[in-house]
Amino acid sequence: MLTGAVAFVLTAAGVAVAGLRAYRRRFLSATRWFAVALLPAGLYLTGLFPVARTIGDEIADWAVKLVFDPRVWTGIVLLAVSAGLLVTTRWVGRRGAVTEGREAATPAAGPAPARPAVAPAAPEGAGKAEKAEKAGKAGKGKGDDGLGEFADIEEILRRRGI
Structure with a gap:
């Protein structure tokens, strides 16, 4: 009930600001304010506020584990090693040092005819x-x-x- 009240108060405030912007003949800004003002009411009416709260709780739990759990740090190290290997192989491949399935061609002696x-x-x-x-x-x-x-x-x- 409180969530609904807050959502509609935010919507009303946003519509008021949009009305002020339109009164001052800043119609583009007024339209933007009106679009943003509709978001809280739309989120409440579709039931997405509880989903957002669940997502926020999960992100907070992950952040707490990030600080205190050594398994998470091990996972981060593995991700960093993986990214480093991918970047290194891409860099070496671009330099031409690695050829796939065939030997590197030996450079010809002297300039090309x-x-x-x-x-x-x-x-x-x-x-x-x-x-x-x-x-x-x-x-x-x-x-x-x-x-x-x-x-x-x-x-x-x-x-x-x-």
Whole structure:
């Protein structure tokens, strides 16, 4: 009975505040206050206040056990170890140190051979400098520094004027 009285008093107070906000032409704030004001009455009428009290009691009992029961501390340590192992394996897996089902590939000696740049057909008025540059790119072979893949990108950017 007392719970119902408190719930409806809280609802009435919230509706009064919402009315004040609406009187001052703050309709968005008034709507929020009205929505929150309806919660205590709704919780009481649906019977959720006893459920909330039961949940509160269980959380309080767990907190008391947390402080005084060594089993709970052992459980917390096990959870921490589990989380640490999961994070560690994720970190090691991202670094590439662990491969699943196959051995790690050995790195090749020296830089990787570059792909020759494939140049599109030159337009009619192509200058001598461009032709010499394309010939120089095509002439680069295995002595390249491994950046031959970027030659295609450079050529595209150059054609676009970037």
